[in-house]
Amino acid sequence: MFRPVLAKMLPYTPGEQPAPGKCVKLNTNENPYPPPPAVIDAICSAAKGPLNRYPDPMANSFRIAAANALGLPGPEWILAGNGSDDILTILVRGFVGEGQRLRLPYPSYILYRTLADIQGAAWEQVPFQDGWKLPAAFGEADDDVRLVFLPNPNSPSGTIVSPAEVAKIAESLSCPLVVDEAYADFADTNCLDLVQKNDRIMVTRTLSKSYGLAGMRFGFLVAQPQVISELSKIKDSYNCDALAIAAATAAMGCSEWLAEICIKMNATRDRMATKLAEIGFDVTPSHANFVWCQHPTADHKAIYEFLKSNQILVRYMDFPTWGDGLRISVGTDDQIDACLMMIERAL
Amino acid sequence: MFRPVLAKMLPYTPGEQPAPGKCVKLNTNENPYPPPPAVIDAICSAAKGPLNRYPDPMANSFRIAAANALGLPGPEWILAGNGSDDILTILVRGFVGEGQRLRLPYPSYILYRTLADIQGAAWEQVPFQDGWKLPAAFGEADDDVRLVFLPNPNSPSGTIVSPAEVAKIAESLSCPLVVDEAYADFADTNCLDLVQKNDRIMVTRTLSKSYGLAGMRFGFLVAQPQVISELSKIKDSYNCDALAIAAATAAMGCSEWLAEICIKMNATRDRMATKLAEIGFDVTPSHANFVWCQHPTADHKAIYEFLKSNQILVRYMDFPTWGDGLRISVGTDDQIDACLMMIERAL
Missing domain, CATH: 3.90.1150.10 (Aspartate Aminotransferase, domain 1)
Known part of the structure; x- marks a missing residue:
């Protein structure tokens, strides 16, 4: 069945x-350390709020706070998710149909393959070269490849590809490039600025690592507004709960x-x-x-x-x-x- | 793209x-009333717990409490979800491929159609008859129909189909029948007992309505263990957060x-x-x-x-x-x- x-x-x-x-x-x-105290206060306060009411479907309080904290043009550049896994699932469902393909570097985050499998899609791995450099094949245009994931910094290596190189890869691809920045807060560079220059570059973030909120499940996507709008169709109506929205909003104030x-x-x-x-x-x-x-x-x-x-x-x-x-x-x-x-x- | x-x-x-x-x-x-006080206490207590750690992927504390509260054979009969919308998404992805079909009664919950659309699947609506009775066509076997949803009680009508009738429909179908019991706590009957008799009958529940926890996002599926096990492959690894698990576990003690x-x-x-x-x-x-x-x-x-x-x-x-x-x-x-x-x- x-x-x-x-x-x-x-x-x-x-x-x-x-x-x-x-x-x-x-x-x-x-994160071995607990999250910011303001986040815990925000959760307890929200727990005493109207939990019997559905949360804001788009988590707008978070989007406003995050756009502000990250220097983005506005909240419409952000899609909130139940962990960045939720965002990754939405991306695969948005871009990759049954029988199509997604691309990832190797070795990297195994979950991308699982997401392709669930979708009935295929995946292709492009091996890193010596020194964790990406070969030209990673940026090769291919009509069957509908989405490319680049964890940056990468896991398990912790290595990073420069924003200039990421921009170059995106230019040569014929499909969107998702830069998975789960670990970017620990790095010196990130690709947020690229999103405004190319509607096929998208960045995912999570509060699970740097913010010490793995137990909370909150991640988000940064992409151009028309992309956010289209991907919103795929998410569950209320994918983020009222406590997570309150916690994540508070976290954005803890720079x-x-x-x-x-x-x-x-x-x-x-x-x-x-x-x-x-x-x-x-x-x-x-x-x-x-x-x-x-x-x-x-x-x-x-x-x-x-x-x-x-x-x-x-x-x-x-x-x-x-x-x-x-x-x-x-x-x-x-x-x-x-x-x-x-x-x-x-x- | x-x-x-x-x-x-x-x-x-x-x-x-x-x-x-x-x-x-x-x-x-x-629910116009707030959730049980024990649930709010559980959330605040969990907020001060190890939020920097990932939650239990299977929400086992909840599963144990729910199996006990509902008189199920054991926790392996339950799959926890980020709201029952999450469960409905998992079900569609588990059973219905691109180009296949799901069935729903009409008028009922429009979301099932959206879930089919996202999956690239088709949907067919079988109109209720006078007096909100289901016609024989609703139970007709069809190799292309891979999943049937029956909200019971139904929305918008609030009407209910008896467990005996549900069992009969399931027998005649060639695919699984999901009984969406979002509102079952307000009714006199439910279909939980049928799950043990037929591995193609599944029941979904939510804490959003009767428990006053719409803001929390927590729902679950009751199905035979081999079904739960297979569907677990589709869910996000950590689909339920630590606070929701604590809240839902506490709620199960509030009969x-x-x-x-x-x-x-x-x-x-x-x-x-x-x-x-x-x-x-x-x-x-x-x-x-x-x-x-x-x-x-x-x-x-x-x-x-x-x-x-x-x-x-x-x-x-x-x-x-x-x-x-x-x-x-x-x-x-x-x-x-x-x-x-x-x-x-x-x-």
Whole structure:
């Protein structure tokens, strides 16, 4: 009774989510710090508000605050989503029909493939070149390719493609390019400015990482108003709830908090990267809140298992034809010290 | 650059959502009363919890509580969603491919058609017969029809099809039958028991109506475990946020509150129905938290406009080939008195 595409597809498996407090959790790029206090206040206040009433379908209070915080021309450049996963789903449904194709770099975020599978669409992966550069093939026009995803900074590498290069890729493509900026708050550059110059460049953001709101589910799309308007047809009427809208609106007013938390986390990240290099890892320079590292001789899976048996969760990732390694999220300094100590023991 | 199906489709338009407190809102079947206090406490408590961590992908605390509250064999019979709209989307994506068809009765919930449109699928409407009975055509097997939706109680009519009749329809169909029980808490019967007897009968529920949690977005599906498991592949990994899971879990413990609120609202509904009949309306006997009424001579649109100009919002609905009328949600007794007084003035 199900669509045949479902039987064939493997479900996307998110990182392990053990019960809270049971371990040092460095496997899903969450923020180790709680969200801004103003956000928590906004939630409790909204909880005492008219929860019996449907929320604003377009989350306009958030859109106004976000346009202001990000320096966008207006709220009509923003589409709010129930996490950026919701936005990614809307994008795939908006641009890619059954039997058509989407493109992603490799290795990157596996979820794009799952979204194609669910849609009955195909996906093609373009491998990164040495030094995490994108080959010309990534920007090649192709009538069957209806959407291209570029996570930037990328996961698992934490590497970034410059806005100038992104603009060039978009120019050569014949379809929209979605720059998934889940980790952009930790980087020095982003592609927001490009959206105003090219209606086929779109940027997605999430509050799950830098804002410490993974539990809240809130993400958004930045695109030209006519694109936002058309994509709005696809979203659930009330895709964001009243509490999430209140929380996200409050978060947009916390730019100082955000700047401070990113400086703090990036300092921890750089310290972790230096130490990992000292103990023999090849560490990819990261612009995100995690570090990708590979050891020339040690068994990555064994290190992951040893850490796990000591209540430290990192992400072991194995990319066929490409290699495996460890992706370690930035935790508190204490958590990273504990993790590094255990890795040394494992070697 | 968009899929052609989008250009052709009309977006679903939810009922008007004016700024809170501006008017008597009887147009979207919300609960006029706030949710149970335990739910608000649960939200505030969860807001102070680990919001920086991803929520439980399957919302297991809710599933356990709901299975218990509803007398289901276990949590694996439940799929949680970001509102029942999320569940309806998952169902369409799970069963209906591009170019295939879904079936719905007419008049009923317009959203099913929108969901088919987004999917690039077709829809067919089977008109209710006199007395809101379903004709044999509604249960006719057809290889191209991949999913049948039956809102029960139905909107806008508030009428209900008996579980025995639902079982018979499901037997004759060649595809799954989704019984959308958004309003079932206000009715005397429901189809939960049928799910255990037939793996092609599924029931959807929402916390938006009876629990007074429209602002929260939480709905769920009851189906056999193998169906839940397959449909889980389609949902966003973290479709329900930590606050919604906490709220919904707490709500499942409020069965006494629920019983009382439904008795209270049904009393108001029946009083409204009696009065509307007294002043000349044909009132369809309702098993939901709204009443559908038609006046033999008065202009329904004009009544709606007059009410709106007096800060009372009801739903004017016009179903081509079938007729128009007013759908009035159950409000507080004071709100309904105000509405009835204004309707009398409008006549």
